[in-house]
Amino acid sequence: MKSPSLPHLVALMTAFGSAFLLIGCGDHSAEKPLIVGTEAQFAPFASKNAKGQIVGFDIDLINAIGEVIDHDVKIRDMAFTGIIPSLQSGQIDAAIAGLSVTEERKKSVVFSDPYFEAGLSILVPASNTTIQSAADLKGKTVAVQQGATGAKVASDLKEEGRLGSVKYFPSATLMMMELGKGGVDAVIHDTSNSNTYMKLDPGKVKALPEPLASEYYAIAFNPKSTELQAAVNQALKELSSDGTIERLKDKYFHDEEHDPGDLFSEYLSHMVAVLPNLLHGAFYTIGTAGVSEIMAIGLGLALALGRLFGNGPLRFVVIAYVDVIRGTPLLVQILFIYFGLPGLINGITGHPANINPFVAGIIAFSLNGAAYLSEIFRAGINSVDKGQWEAARALGFSRPGTFFTVILPQAFRQSLPPMGNDFITLVKDTSLLSVIAVSEITMEGQNYIARTYAAFPTYIAIAFTYLILTFSLSRFFVWLEKRFKIP
Ligand code: GLN
Numbered sequence: 061m062k063s064p065s066l067p068h069l070v071a072l073m074t075a076f077g078s079a080f081l082l083i084g085c086g087d088h089s090a091e092k093p094l095i096v097g098t099e100a101q102f103a104p105f106a107s108k109n110a111k112g113q114i115v116g117f118d119i120d121l122i123n124a125i126g127e128v129i130d131h132d133v134k135i136r137d138m139a140f141t142g143i144i145p146s147l148q149s150g151q152i153d154a155a156i157a158g159l160s161v162t163e164e165r166k167k168s169v170v171f172s173d174p175y176f177e178a179g180l181s182i183l184v185p186a187s188n189t190t191i192q193s194a195a196d197l198k199g200k201t202v203a204v205q206q207g208a209t210g211a212k213v214a215s216d217l218k219e220e221g222r223l224g225s226v227k228y229f230p231s232a233t234l235m236m237m238e239l240g241k242g243g244v245d246a247v248i249h250d251t252s253n254s255n256t257y258m259k260l261d262p263g264k265v266k267a268l269p270e271p272l273a274s275e276y277y278a279i280a281f282n283p284k285s286t287e288l289q290a291a292v293n294q295a296l297k298e299l300s301s302d303g304t305i306e307r308l309k310d311k312y313f314h315d316e317e318h319d320p321g322d323l324f325s326e327y328l329s330h331m332v333a334v335l336p337n338l339l340h341g342a343f344y345t346i347g348t349a350g351v352s353e354i355m356a357i358g359l360g361l362a363l364a365l366g367r368l369f370g371n372g373p374l375r376f377v378v379i380a381y382v383d384v385i386r387g388t389p390l391l392v393q394i395l396f397i398y399f400g401l402p403g404l405i406n407g408i409t410g411h412p413a414n415i416n417p418f419v420a421g422i423i424a425f426s427l428n429g430a431a432y433l434s435e436i437f438r439a440g441i442n443s444v445d446k447g448q449w450e451a452a453r454a455l456g457f458s459r460p461g462t463f464f465t466v467i468l469p470q471a472f473r474q475s476l477p478p479m480g481n482d483f484i485t486l487v488k489d490t491s492l493l494s495v496i497a498v499s500e501i502t503m504e505g506q507n508y509i510a511r512t513y514a515a516f517p518t519y520i521a522i523a524f525t526y527l528i529l530t531f532s533l534s535r536f537f538v539w540l541e542k543r544f545k546i547p
Contacts, residue, residue: 097137100114124291158253298373352421368442395496483533484533
């Protein structure tokens, strides 16, 4: 069957995708709020509180700056490694994330005047006696946070042969947990954030007395935003002279130790405490998976039709599409849509191309799911006995009529079990969106761990939340199969 509307359908779907992508395009004029990127896993500068709000020294400071320069501030949480690319592509106007000023970063972004004197420490297990200074790191394994200054120092030391090997982690929380469980000999990390960790989980880890390096934290901007940089510098001066910055230091750097109490009740209370966050995350997980599945079904069906009934070039395009999507990791596709495409659009048009991480996730899952579903639909359509075409034609049905009223309903029934599998996989795969800081279940859990370092009970609670979701879904698909069963 040659369906003349098919290419139109495919074009429409593509247009839909592009429209979504372009939704956020545009430049940030003075009336628009200042979009400020941060990494909410870096207490006490930026972390999520029990209500899921991003709080900390950096957040108070940027809000105070916003007041001085008369600009609304909108905080956007993102992976640390995404901060500089997001500034470059114009997805954010500024970044405040305990970001250290380095010569290397100055090649890509511009910095405000420093607002905090910081430094790097070497952390070792409390029982360790062999590592007493940087000189003792020779042959040792060290954990660092990807993209952070600690990672740069560690890789330099390794190159000079003064350190054994380096393990890279996407967040400071995970790196600290690796040290806690004995997976590495030491950690190189910001002193201020390390102190928070040591206070939360006392007696496990100690910092060597001698700091490894001294650094300064500053706010970063796109190199073109020199006006904003000047205004922020002026605001920092005012906030320093009126004592605001000192007051913030008093607020966030007080010595308060946490009493761990008995292990079982401690775990239980964490599992209860993290629940509201996980439920909030479930909303995003279900939302992303649900919307993506609907879009993927539409596009997947169009692809299957193209492959089965289209002309040579269309079939070629569909086969190539399915091969490319199936042949590349979903994580790479997500990163490509969130960071790659906006960077390209920015490079071509010179305008910042801002894509919401939630929308980026939906686009990635829809495009990915469509490739897999198209194969499921193709198999479903092919499984319908060819004789039915002739029978329906003999009854006077047109070819499209036969397809939509006779073939497709049966193909759909055949496709239901693999579709169910596919959807459950999709729900679990949404956890990948934590890399672009979508507040889905995994991300919410990780934020809780960053605040409390309670890894075990939180991961149990995360696993349970997914299990409840996927179990309910598999029951739902069983019900659907029964409902559409041929009597
Ligand atoms: N200060 C470190 C850096 O700039 C780490 C910051 C962070 O993890 N948020 O690289």
